[in-house]
Amino acid sequence: xxxxxxxxxxxxxxxxxxxxxxxxxxxxxxxxxxxxxxxxxxxxxxxxxxxxxxxxxxxxxxxxxxxxxxxxxxxxxxxxxxxxxxxxxxxxxxxxxxxxxxxxxxxxxxxxxxxxxxxxxxxxxxxxxxxxxxxxxxxxxxxxxxxxxxxxxxxxxxxxxxxxxxxxxxxxxxxxxxxxxxxxxxxxxxxxxxxxxxxxxxxxxxxxxxxxxxxxxxxxxxxxxxxxxxxxxxxxxxxxxxxxxxxxxxxxxxxxxxxxxxxxxxxxxxxxxxxxxxxxxxxxxxxxxxxxxxxxxxxxxxxxxxxxxxxxxxxxxxxxxxxxxxxxxxxxxxxxxxxxxxxxxxxxxxxxxxxxxxxxxxxxxxxxxxxxxxxxxxxxxxxxxxxxxxxxxxxxxxxxxxxxxxxxxxxxxxxxxxxxxxxxxxxxxxxxxxxxxxxxxxxxxxxxxxxxxxxxxxxxxxxxxxxxxxxxxxxxxxxxxxxxxxxxxxxxxxxxxxxxxxxxxxxxxxxxxxxxxxxxxxxxxxxxxxxxxxxxxxxxxxxxxxxxxxxxxxxxxxxxxxxxxx
Numbered sequence: 001x002x003x004x005x006x007x008x009x010x011x012x013x014x015x016x017x018x019x020x021x022x023x024x025x026x027x028x029x030x031x032x033x034x035x036x037x038x039x040x041x042x043x044x045x046x047x048x049x050x051x052x053x054x055x056x057x058x059x060x061x062x063x064x065x066x067x068x069x070x071x072x073x074x075x076x077x078x079x080x081x082x083x084x085x086x087x088x089x090x091x092x093x094x095x096x097x098x099x100x101x102x103x104x105x106x107x108x109x110x111x112x113x114x115x116x117x118x119x120x121x122x123x124x125x126x127x128x129x130x131x132x133x134x135x136x137x138x139x140x141x142x143x144x145x146x147x148x149x150x151x152x153x154x155x156x157x158x159x160x161x162x163x164x165x166x167x168x169x170x171x172x173x174x175x176x177x178x179x180x181x182x183x184x185x186x187x188x189x190x191x192x193x194x195x196x197x198x199x200x201x202x203x204x205x206x207x208x209x210x211x212x213x214x215x216x217x218x219x220x221x222x223x224x225x226x227x228x229x230x231x232x233x234x235x236x237x238x239x240x241x242x243x244x245x246x247x248x249x250x251x252x253x254x255x256x257x258x259x260x261x262x263x264x265x266x267x268x269x270x271x272x273x274x275x276x277x278x279x280x281x282x283x284x285x286x287x288x289x290x291x292x293x294x295x296x297x298x299x300x301x302x303x304x305x306x307x308x309x310x311x312x313x314x315x316x317x318x319x320x321x322x323x324x325x326x327x328x329x330x331x332x333x334x335x336x337x338x339x340x341x342x343x344x345x346x347x348x349x350x351x352x353x354x355x356x357x358x359x360x361x362x363x364x365x366x367x368x369x370x371x372x373x374x375x376x377x378x379x380x381x382x383x384x385x386x387x388x389x390x391x392x393x394x395x396x397x398x399x400x401x402x403x404x405x406x407x408x409x410x411x412x413x414x415x416x417x418x419x420x421x422x423x424x425x426x427x428x429x430x431x432x433x434x435x436x437x438x439x440x441x442x443x444x445x446x447x448x449x450x451x452x453x454x455x456x457x458x459x460x461x462x463x464x465x466x467x468x469x470x471x472x473x474x475x476x477x478x479x480x481x482x483x484x485x486x487x488x489x490x491x492x493x494x495x496x497x498x499x500x501x502x503x504x505x506x507x508x509x510x511x512x513x514x515x516x517x518x519x520x521x522x523x524x525x526x527x528x529x530x531x532x533x534x535x536x537x538x539x540x541x542x543x544x545x546x547x548x549x550x551x552x553x554x555x556x557x558x559x560x561x562x563x564x565x566x
Contacts, residue, residue, distance in 0.1 A: 085221055095203050213349065220273060237265070258274045311332060
């Protein structure tokens with residue numbers, strides 16, 4: 001994925017922290033890692049996610065393919081249809097751009113308006129609008145594999161790290177081994193493309209919800225154009241229309257629509273779709289539902305989207321990894337709540353993997369994926385078992401400036417969630433700061449980092465949070481078109497021990513450069529001490545969360561609030 005140029009997004013997270021050094025600023029202001037093998041927590045989560053590409057599955061073109069040329073300025077969406085369907089809604093990384101999704105024009109929003117590429121959020125909502133308008137047929141862009149896209153980790157985040165002579169081992173048999181992937185946080189300063197690891201990991205974490213939310217909204221939007229283009233009238237208050245036949249007439253390979261309806265009840269518009277995806281002779285159900293309430297004009301509305309996607313371990317292309325569910329059959333469940341007020345958009349997206357099919361109790365009373373619907377092999381065998389994530393965002397639609405947070409928990413029995421808080425210093429996006437760390441269990445999270453755990457899965461592991469976080473300052477380098485986060489910009493180094501350091505008095509060696517070979521660099525020497533260089537509050541009377549907030553980063557206000565207040 002190409003790195004966005006700073007002036008593309010204009011003012012993302014304006015008002016957030018900090019400087020290249022570790023001093024407080026004066027500014028006021030995301031199925032993926034292994035679970036701990038400890039007895040208190042669940043079995044390890046399998047991070048063997050689906051391919052980063054959408055090449056498998058349906059033969060129809062991908063949303064990023066150019067099956068339809070969008071360069072004709074006359075094909076702009078009919079804004080009147082936004083009266084009853086939300087435009088400008090989807091979920092994606094604030095860093096993500098469309099350079100690998102579209103190579104030609106962007107309607108009357110040419111790429112030059114934003115720089116050399118278009119932010120994914122803007123490109124995607126434009127595409128949704130074209131489907132709503134009927135100028136882009138769903139057949140050209142529908143890719144069922146988008147519903148099965150699993151988030152990934154950047155190559156710089158949480159690699160597998162081998163070790164020998166671990167100082168926390170109480171048994172010689174466990175003193176040597178390999179730490180599982182996904183547990184070590186920001187391990188290298190940059191990914192393989194040269195981007196600061198915090199930037200790369202944010203894009204990787206949100207790749208799944210990006211594809212899932214976009215394809216859900218594309219599919220639902222196509223019902224409006226299918227109805228109007230076939231001569232139907234949209235429903236009056238208290239009535240509904242059925243467009244199942246019109247959706248099947250689109251001729252999407254391996255997909256059969258069993259239901260598609262638009263209903264109007266007072267000021268609320270309801271959209272529902274049920275379809276079956278056939279894989280090697282077996283059928284898997286996908287259900288989409290959205291309730292949308294328009295406001296006084298096109299600039300004000302609210303609503304929520306939900307979806308359920310059946311998958312199965314061992315069936316290529318439709319797997320939802322994880323080691324807690326005792327069944328191969330699993331269901332991805334997602335929700336996206338949105339509120340628009342003028343130019344301001346507030347989002348909360350939740351995604352989790354549930355055990356089994358035909359699940360119940362997956363949503364709470366606010367139609368959000370329920371964090372308390374936890375899997376238990378006897379008491380609740382169809383609850384969420386793997387990879388629960390929450391993405392919160394509050395931003396200006398014209399610039400994408402705002403606040404963002406991503407929280408995720410690999411397994412239902414894990415003791416802690418993992419959290420990213422990230423922000424920029426100025427509207428130019430020339431530089432900014434990210435923090436990675438741990439928090440409470442996801443059902444209690446408020447979206448802020450609470451501390452850091454250095455030995456999550458190693459011998460003698462201890463999940464007591466210490467008063468640290470990993471901090472990375474990133475600065476745009478126009479010569480390389482990447483965000484630099486190297487050298488003094490990064491406070492991410494630590495030893496994977498309970499103390500976060502090593503005194504050099506034992507036989508401990510660990511794979512600092514994640515090369516797969518111990519002792520291949522001068523620093524990988526048991527006689528050398530290794531001191532952690534993590535970020536810590538400068539005022540010891542304040543918590544990590546308070547200190548991060550003091551630096552200008554804040555948690556976005558989201559629809560229906562964070563789980564801690566549910």
